[in-house]
Amino acid sequence: MYSEKVMDHFNNPRNVGEIENPSGVGTVGNAKCGDIMRMYLDIDDNGIIQDVKFKTFGCGAAVATSSMATELVKGKTVQQALEVTNKAVMEALDGLPPVKVHCSLLAEEAIHAALWDYAEKNHITIEGLEKPVNDISEKEEGEEEEY
Amino acid sequence: MSKLIYLDNAATTQVYPEVLQEMLPYFSEVYSNPSAIYSFASESKKAVDKARTSVAELINAKTDEIYFTGGGSESDNWALKATADAYASKGKHIITSTIEHHAILHTCAYLEKKGFEITYVNVDENGKVKLDELEAAIRPDTILISIMTANNEIGTIQPVREIGRIAHEHGVLFHTDAVQAFGHIPIDVDEMNIDMLSASGHKINGPKGIGVMYIRKGVKILSFIHGGAQERKRRAGTLNVPGIVGIGKAAEIAKNTMAERSAKEISLRDHLIDRILTEIPYVRLNGDRHDRLPNNVNVCFRYIEGESMLILLDQAGVCASSGSACTSGSLDPSHVLLAIGLPHEIAHGSLRLTLSEKNTVEEIDFVVDELKKIIERLRSMSPLYEDFVKKQNK
Amino acid sequence: MSKLIYLDNAATTQVYPEVLQEMLPYFSEVYSNPSAIYSFASESKKAVDKARTSVAELINAKTDEIYFTGGGSESDNWALKATADAYASKGKHIITSTIEHHAILHTCAYLEKKGFEITYVNVDENGKVKLDELEAAIRPDTILISIMTANNEIGTIQPVREIGRIAHEHGVLFHTDAVQAFGHIPIDVDEMNIDMLSASGHKINGPKGIGVMYIRKGVKILSFIHGGAQERKRRAGTLNVPGIVGIGKAAEIAKNTMAERSAKEISLRDHLIDRILTEIPYVRLNGDRHDRLPNNVNVCFRYIEGESMLILLDQAGVCASSGSACTSGSLDPSHVLLAIGLPHEIAHGSLRLTLSEKNTVEEIDFVVDELKKIIERLRSMSPLYEDFVKKQNK
Ligand SMILES: Cc1ncc(COP(=O)(O)O)c(C=O)c1O
Ligand SMILES: Cc1ncc(COP(=O)(O)O)c(C=O)c1O
Ligand code: FES
Ligand code: FES
Numbered sequence: 048m049y050s051e052k053v054m055d056h057f058n059n060p061r062n063v064g065e066i067e068n069p070s071g072v073g074t075v076g077n078a079k080c081g082d083i084m085r086m087y088l089d090i091d092d093n094g095i096i097q098d099v100k101f102k103t104f105g106c107g108a109a110v111a112t113s114s115m116a117t118e119l120v121k122g123k124t125v126q127q128a129l130e131v132t133n134k135a136v137m138e139a140l141d142g143l144p145p146v147k148v149h150c151s152l153l154a155e156e157a158i159h160a161a162l163w164d165y166a167e168k169n170h171i172t173i174e175g176l177e178k179p180v181n182d183i184s185e186k187e188e189g190e191e192e193e194y
Numbered sequence: 195m196s197k198l199i200y201l202d203n204a205a206t207t208q209v210y211p212e213v214l215q216e217m218l219p220y221f222s223e224v225y226s227n228p229s230a231i232y233s234f235a236s237e238s239k240k241a242v243d244k245a246r247t248s249v250a251e252l253i254n255a256k257t258d259e260i261y262f263t264g265g266g267s268e269s270d271n272w273a274l275k276a277t278a279d280a281y282a283s284k285g286k287h288i289i290t291s292t293i294e295h296h297a298i299l300h301t302c303a304y305l306e307k308k309g310f311e312i313t314y315v316n317v318d319e320n321g322k323v324k325l326d327e328l329e330a331a332i333r334p335d336t337i338l339i340s341i342m343t344a345n346n347e348i349g350t351i352q353p354v355r356e357i358g359r360i361a362h363e364h365g366v367l368f369h370t371d372a373v374q375a376f377g378h379i380p381i382d383v384d385e386m387n388i389d390m391l392s393a394s395g396h397k398i399n400g401p402k403g404i405g406v407m408y409i410r411k412g413v414k415i416l417s418f419i420h421g422g423a424q425e426r427k428r429r430a431g432t433l434n435v436p437g438i439v440g441i442g443k444a445a446e447i448a449k450n451t452m453a454e455r456s457a458k459e460i461s462l463r464d465h466l467i468d469r470i471l472t473e474i475p476y477v478r479l480n481g482d483r484h485d486r487l488p489n490n491v492n493v494c495f496r497y498i499e500g501e502s503m504l505i506l507l508d509q510a511g512v513c514a515s516s517g518s519a520c521t522s523g524s525l526d527p528s529h530v531l532l533a534i535g536l537p538h539e540i541a542h543g544s545l546r547l548t549l550s551e552k553n554t555v556e557e558i559d560f561v562v563d564e565l566k567k568i569i570e571r572l573r574s575m576s577p578l579y580e581d582f583v584k585k586q587n588k
Numbered sequence: 589m590s591k592l593i594y595l596d597n598a599a600t601t602q603v604y605p606e607v608l609q610e611m612l613p614y615f616s617e618v619y620s621n622p623s624a625i626y627s628f629a630s631e632s633k634k635a636v637d638k639a640r641t642s643v644a645e646l647i648n649a650k651t652d653e654i655y656f657t658g659g660g661s662e663s664d665n666w667a668l669k670a671t672a673d674a675y676a677s678k679g680k681h682i683i684t685s686t687i688e689h690h691a692i693l694h695t696c697a698y699l700e701k702k703g704f705e706i707t708y709v710n711v712d713e714n715g716k717v718k719l720d721e722l723e724a725a726i727r728p729d730t731i732l733i734s735i736m737t738a739n740n741e742i743g744t745i746q747p748v749r750e751i752g753r754i755a756h757e758h759g760v761l762f763h764t765d766a767v768q769a770f771g772h773i774p775i776d777v778d779e780m781n782i783d784m785l786s787a788s789g790h791k792i793n794g795p796k797g798i799g800v801m802y803i804r805k806g807v808k809i810l811s812f813i814h815g816g817a818q819e820r821k822r823r824a825g826t827l828n829v830p831g832i833v834g835i836g837k838a839a840e841i842a843k844n845t846m847a848e849r850s851a852k853e854i855s856l857r858d859h860l861i862d863r864i865l866t867e868i869p870y871v872r873l874n875g876d877r878h879d880r881l882p883n884n885v886n887v888c889f890r891y892i893e894g895e896s897m898l899i900l901l902d903q904a905g906v907c908a909s910s911g912s913a914c915t916s917g918s919l920d921p922s923h924v925l926l927a928i929g930l931p932h933e934i935a936h937g938s939l940r941l942t943l944s945e946k947n948t949v950e951e952i953d954f955v956v957d958e959l960k961k962i963i964e965r966l967r968s969m970s971p972l973y974e975d976f977v978k979k980q981n982k
Contacts, residue, residue, distance in 0.1 A: 200628070207619065209619060214616055217615075222602055222603045230596060231899070231909070232907045234902075265826065265828070267815040267816065267826075296814075296817075297815030297824055300815055303814075403830075418665075419691075420665055420690075421665070421691030431661035431662065432599075434795075508627055512626075524817070
């Protein structure tokens with residue numbers, strides 16, 4: 048069902064864990080499917096993401112996308128991190144099954160939530176960052192076909 | 195342990211080699227259509243008759259009350275839609291439960307669109323249908339009660355005998371989806387007042403794509419699949435002779451081995467349940483502890499999600515299933531787990547292990563040992579577990 | 589000749605040993621449910637995908653336009669009932685022909701009871717649907733035209749391409765019951781404007797109890813069997829993996845051998861027809877001489893009755909069928925023979941011989957020789973023949 052890359056990131060997730068006193072932390076959940084993802088960021092004074100950790104309660108795809116997302120943002124600037132979309136994460140994982148696309152949104156939103164927290168703590172605004180929604184299922188498109 | 199440990203027998207089972215053996219001649223040798231007139235047809239007809247008898251004997255039915263279908267889902271659809279059709283003039287109210295299989299529930303949703311009214315009776319925390327609610331739901335226009343014999347997810351065996359009694363006291367037809375129970379626990383359609391019953395070959399080590407519908411004599415249900423005059427004009431389509439022979443043989447074996455087999459399964463099952471409940475923290479057994487299918491174990495591990503568990507179990511060579519939303523393809527966890535009152539996040543961590551008498555204690559022990567590692571690993575990366583631990587430490 | 593001569597391939601066929609071989613691993617070894625998440629399931633899933641591709645290629649469909657069912661009858665019921673359901677708001681008129689299989693006709697009768705209106709287009713004396721009548725029958729509220737690709741009794745191949753064109757020119761969906769044609773003659777769902785198509789495994793040396801439904805992308809047909817999310821939520825029920833593998837392999841073989849096989853069958857068929865027509869008096873060929881299934885022979889012998897013929901043929905080791913009332917169980921001779929204009933007493937003497945490429949010229953010759961004796965014998969005891977002879981001698 049999953050690509051080799053997904054399985055690799057699921058079996059050997061990168062950057063699992065917590066960061067003490069993080070620059071920003073965000074927790075997002077998909078109330079529909081009940082999955083929860085938490086992202087910790089350690090951002091230096093130059094706005095570079097020095098470290099990132101995650102914890103995820105969710106399926107194989109959720110774990111793998113969190114893991115991949117942490118790899119993609121690590122060492123990047125805050126602005127670059129904003130550009131890590133769910134599409135980018137999915138591409139980096141060689142794709143996800145259609146029913147699992149929504150899991151990748153969780154990773155994107157978790158980063159945004161952590162960045163929002165960082166911005167609030169530091170009283171700055173990050174260009175292009177919108178206030179994260181707690182329940183990302185509201186943002187999903189893709190109607191289910193009914194038979 | 196590199197051999198596959200198959201613990202998903204509620205999903206489907208291995209065709210027993212002796213069942214396959216019995217089927218084999220009917221593919222390429224005795225391939226005749228049993229409806230034909232020549233003597234070559236009488237060989238396959240005889241095989242069909244024999245199978246029908248074996249199936250009838252397993253549930254104490256008469257041979258000509260057994261109809262062969264294309265599977266359990268077809269039987270369920272037939273029972274509901276064609277009863278609705280036939281008895282619509284009497285009434286348009288049907289009673290079922292909240293924990294039925296989708297073959298029942300989605301058919302009910304379809305009937306609702308067609309103007310029927312469905313009452314979904316609730317179950318208690320062990321998954322047993324509330325009999326008082328059931329009885330209170332019966333109305334003058336109720337034409338059918340459909341309650342499953344045993345649940346496919348949590349294994350709870352329903353008080354079918356009492357349901358049948360209630361139905362018949364009120365002059366209402368009683369259908370039971372026995373797909374999980376058929377061949378696994380004793381069923382007597384007469385004693386239990388069952389008017390219609392669905393069963394499926396591949397849940398009892400018979401072939402896939404063959405089902406059974408029991409229809410009590412006198413029940414005026416219509417056809418669901420119209421066409422040729424097969425099955426006493428009630429179910430059209432060239433008879434699937436090898437499939438019928440297969441479900442017949444599987445039914446015969448199931449009858450002969452039931453006592454011994456379920457004793458063995460129950461001992462494996464209880465060993466598995468006991469070890470999980472004592473050795474893994476924050477776990478809950480779903481379904482009734484005693485009125486339970488001999489081969490069913492269903493537990494929820496808190497703070498973790500089912501699909502991830504399944505993938506890691508798979509890597510350890512264990513086949514299992516989960517009612518997690520992530521495995522359902524529908525973003526909702528199992529309706530059965532919700533119906534017994536579990537919140538979403540707990541239903542998420544469900545694991546179903548359904549064994550067979552061919553499993554061994556060694557296999558079960560291996561699974562529990564693996565499971566302990568898997569649960570620990572997944573909890574270590576769970577934000578919910580992190581929150582829980584932090585709260586504890588406060 | 590003591591070997592069985594099987595000439596009833598329109599009723600059902602032998603599962604080719606190579607088809608069975610391909611199916612075998614999926615009963616007791618790779619018995620997994622393809623919907624499961626573990627890797628054991630992916631083996632059966634792969635086999636299902638492969639079979640779906642083979643079926644799709646046989647009719648030039650896309651893989652995800654192929655759905656597996658429990659047989660040709662289920663496919664026919666699905667096509668008609670679920671289209672009726674889905675498009676009822678657009679209209680309640682359906683067009684079919686007088687010579688369809690009962691899986692279509694009895695389903696239409698059911699739909700008539702549900703308030704749909706059915707027009708039964710007539711056929712000419714060769715069993716071809718009258719295209720002008722068909723086109724004239726189309727109304728603004730017509731939602732579906734269902735015409736079979738080839739007839740199961742008289743073998744007439746319909747002008748499917750023209751029917752598809754007419755249907756689409758009027759914006760009407762076109763379903764074809766291709767149970768007899770699938771794998772026997774070329775079908776291209778795109779070129780022929782086919783929106784839905786029914787097929788069945790056991791008519792092409794595949795297994796019984798497995799069918800195919802082709803549904804063109806965009807056709808909004810509902811489910812017929814509700815339940816689990818199998819077959820992209822359109823057909824519930826645990827997949828019959830061995831059956832699917834079997835029909836897939838049979839479709840693959842059918843595609844690869846079609847040209848050669850039908851050439852061989854046509855030569856046997858024409859030899860059989862020619863000998864019967866020239867050597868037996870008072871006989872008539874039913875169905876179109878040229879637009880005819882490669883393996884179908886259908887003749888009426890005057891003054892005799894079909895069942896008696898079949899019994900005597902059986903005693904000679906020949907399996908055949910008849911459209912006689914006496915074999916129909918319904919006191920009426922075949923509706924197809926009546927529809928091509930035969931009076932009852934002639935339809936009574938019908939004989940259908942449907943061969944396979946495994947038959948030999950020797951077998952065919954043996955059958956004709958036996959037939960001559962049988963006809964003579966039955967005529968010698970027929971009062972109708974006596975009357976006829978007396979009238980002749982006047
Ligand atoms: C034209 C036609 N349609 C439908 C069917 C029904 O197919 P099945 O018997 O596989 O259900 C048959 C065969 O009996 C047939 O010949
Ligand atoms: C309780 C119950 N009902 C119905 C079904 C459907 O049976 P089948 O998949 O054979 O159509 C199943 C199995 O999936 C089941 O467990
Ligand atoms: S997290 Fe639930 S489906 Fe991926
Ligand atoms: S004479 Fe006996 S059925 Fe026709």
